[in-house]
Amino acid sequence: MSRGTPGMADFHLTAESLERICDFLYRRTGMIFGEKKRYYIERRVADRMKANGTVSFTFYFGLLRANPAEGEALINACTVNETYFYREDHQLKCLSDDLLPELIRNKAPGDRVRIWSNPCSSGEEPYSIALWLLENWRLVDAYNVEIVGSDIDSHALAAAAAGEYGDRALSRLPGPVLDSYFNPTHHHRRRIIDDLRESISLSPANLIDRDSMAGHGRFEVIFCRNVLIYFDDAARKVAVGHLFDALVPGGFLCLGHTESMSRISDAFVLRRFPEAMVYQRPV
Structure with missing residues (x-):
């Protein structure tokens, strides 16, 4: 590594240093980085070294391993949080048209779902689920619907709790939805109304950590979209095993449109609905 100030253009990780950082991230998140992501990782490591006032990678790596807060800060810097409201809304339609009607067959009004x-990234997805059900599922008030949003990135969770978004994140929402559930703030941003924001439970979770997953209990439906593509096969198997355990028998798992269970696990049943294909834990 060069001796330049971290954050400057000459900052460079040796092959060994890059491997150590990538191994650290993999063991804690399941996400695969490497030589192809060198520039991405170098920029974030440089920023963290600058924030800690050190020009020595060896010193920084020691700090990283010894200080959980710094480990969390680096993970926050390296996770991807690109999303927006009503993303892949065909799955939301599937949720209201097919999944929930099937799931409530053995439930009584007032039961929990x-x-x-x-x-959950910065909250767009769990809030989208809530908005969609309020607008499109006629039985939404007949059942105790509990929506939980979780993420490994503490900064993303803080943004989700704040519930404030710009035009790009909101661009797919119909005008009446924006007017009913959001209040203008400043600089073309809007904040979700308090009643809706406070109805979503937010908590940290790590897909490859059994304890942090099991601590959330079981769910009828899990949305885990566009994250397994960043894992290798071994980490995918671990994550999917934890997701399987987190579903009630008969519960559904929704993956991203580019993701498939075919090479990961045969524990799920593939269900094909008019709007989407989803995976079901057998009853």
């Missing part, structure tokens, strides 16, 4: 968005 739990839905988990994991990872």
Whole structure:
């Protein structure tokens, strides 16, 4: 590594240092980085070294391993939080048209239905689920619908709790939805109304950590979209095993449109609905 100030253009990780950082991230998140992501990782490591006032990678790596807060800060810097409201809304339609009607067959009015968005990023997905059900599921008030949003990134969870978004994140929402559930703040941003924001439970969770997953209990539906693509096969198997355990028998798992269970696990049943294909834990 060069001796330049971290954050400057000449900052460079040796192959060994890059491997150590990538191994650290993999063991804690399941996400795969490497030489192809060198620039991405170098920028974030440089920023963290600058924040800690050190130019020595060896010193920084020691700090990283010894200080859980710094480990969390680096993970926050390296996770991807690109999302927006009503993303892949065909799955939301499937939720209201097919999944929930099937799930409530053995429930009585007032019974609890739990839905988990994991990872939830900065909140767009769990809030989208709530908005969609309020607008499109006529039985939404007949059942105790609990929506939980979880993420490994503490900064993302803080943003979700704040519930404030810009035009890009909100661009797919119909005008009446924006007017009914959001209040203008400043600089073309809007904040979700308090009643809706406070109805979503937010908590940290790590897909490859059994304890942090099991601590959330079981759910009827889990949305885990566009994260397994960043894992290798071994980490995917671990994550999917934890997701399986987090579903009630007969519960549904919704993955991203580019993701498939075919090479990961045969524990699920593939269900094909008019709007989407989802995976079901056998009854």
